[in-house]
């Protein structure tokens with residue numbers, strides 16, 4: 001070992017889903033939206049002038065926080081934006097989880113949470129989901145240094161009602177509770193409506209899934225203005241200019257076109273509901289997804305085998321080789337045409 005090597009931070013990084021270089025694949029592995037962003041986004045992209053890239057962007061990203069605040073009926077100082085919700089969540093871990101007590105999140109959930117906790121040396125515990133892959137809310141009724149879970153949860157796809165979130169908040173007035181709503185637009189009720197009542201609640205959303213802009217990297221947090229101020233203080237201690245100019249301009253355009261947003265979501269929901277019955281016919285059991293992906297296990301054929309064989313045919317889905325879920329596939333809802341190719345490939349396992 002070189003002397004300086006002992007000072008290198010040892011981390012086990014998050015492993016994102018594969019982004020195949022070959023474009024000619026059916027890509028159902030990272031929960032991207034199969035439809036393009038709103039037409040206004042493309043127009044804004046084309047109208048973007050090179051000269052404006054010479055200048056730094058607005059460090060407060062006010063154009064985007066303002067339009068989001070208006071959309072959700074909040075004040076501008078209740079919204080924080082970042083480079084995808086991964087950036088927002090990482091910043092939230094750094095800002096809010098500074099207790100000696102463990103942060104709590106489910107054993108089966110977005111696998112980035114434990115990575116950030118390890119990176120920032122935050123203690124954590126992971127209460128197990130029940131045998132139906134549901135979060136057990138009573139597990140969160142104990143002293144803790146913070147709580148975070150996605151709703152709908154990933155990769156299970158299951159959503160909990162607002163009453164469930166409220167129960168967790170009612171039992172946790174002393175730590176920050178973060179609800180990661182990456183998939184809320186595809187089913188379920190946003191906890192944004194609870195912000196008026198709970199000043200320790202932070203709701204995080206993203207443009208990557210329901211707004212078709214994973215490539216642009218925009219995420220946001222909504223909460224009490226004192227939480228948002230704390231996030232900004234950390235951001236300005238780290239990197240003042242997280243949001244580049246094109247992201248700000250195109251993000252605003254995406255929020256403005258609510259009709260397109262709703263229409264796209266409805267298409268995905270329709271395809272998802274069809275997929276539930278088609279996959280059932282093909283021998284799969286799917287959890288009752290409220291998101292833009294399905295969590296499915298086959299009655300006979302191991303998930304890993306299906307994953308590998310689909311990949312050989314250019315159909316990418318996600319497989320997690322970890323306890324309790326290693327016989328499941330996470331399948332993003334694509335276009336009806338993409339799904340048809342999937343069903344055809346799966347027919348041989350019937």
Ligand SMILES: *Cc1c(COP(=O)(O)O)cnc(C)c1O
Nearest residue numbers: 084085086110150182206208219
């Ligand atoms: C996709 C996802 C995110 C991160 O998305 P960004 O692209 O970084 O906005 C966060 N949480 C969950 C649960 C996700 O599935």
